[in-house]
Amino acid sequence: AQRVTQPEKLLSVFKGAPVELKCNYSYSGSPELFWYVQYSRQRLQLLLRHISRESIKGFTADLNKGETSFHLKKPFAQEEDSAMYYCALSPIISGNTPLVFGKGTRLSVIA
């Protein structure tokens, strides 16, 4: 069964501090991993996906197949990063398939 685990419901950091949002997954194949973000009063939107290897808004995430993790990192948190973050999995790389989401982590950046 496919499962995505985000162990932290809430993460509070000070502005300028490093951020790491944890995501672990369970899936027997080679999935594609995503991070979605939802800012206050906005819709869910894609932040980044592992296959594109991009850095978006200073965030990066590396897929670690050995640890089945896809943690989201940013070296210096900004107040505008405060939002709800969801890690998601698709069982097929570059496939158009339903996503399996974690329960989300609320990031609060304190000024």
Next chain:
Amino acid sequence: GAGVSQSPRYKVAKRGQDVALRCDPISGHVSLFWYQQALGQGPEFLTYFQNEAQLDKSGLPSDRFFAERPEGSVSTLKIQRTQQEDSAVYLCASSRLETQYFGPGTRLLVL
């Protein structure tokens, strides 16, 4: 361009009432997905379409839930005889390739 739209944005229903939730995908997007997001949870897959074909409905929680996309564009999610446990945000997403674009959701409250 216009994103995914959903209507109504909010719906209050009495237990036992039927409801219909509408999703207008981005023009030209072949795939359309419905997710259910309960309070404090991540989105959970309900069903998805490729054009007018419903390819997977394994996530529908009961036979009271029914979805259609008769012309391969607009989709309707219908819930018959609503129950309190149906209270959630219902999200629609559409995609042409790998990235799913989400609508604002319909918040359903069953009293």
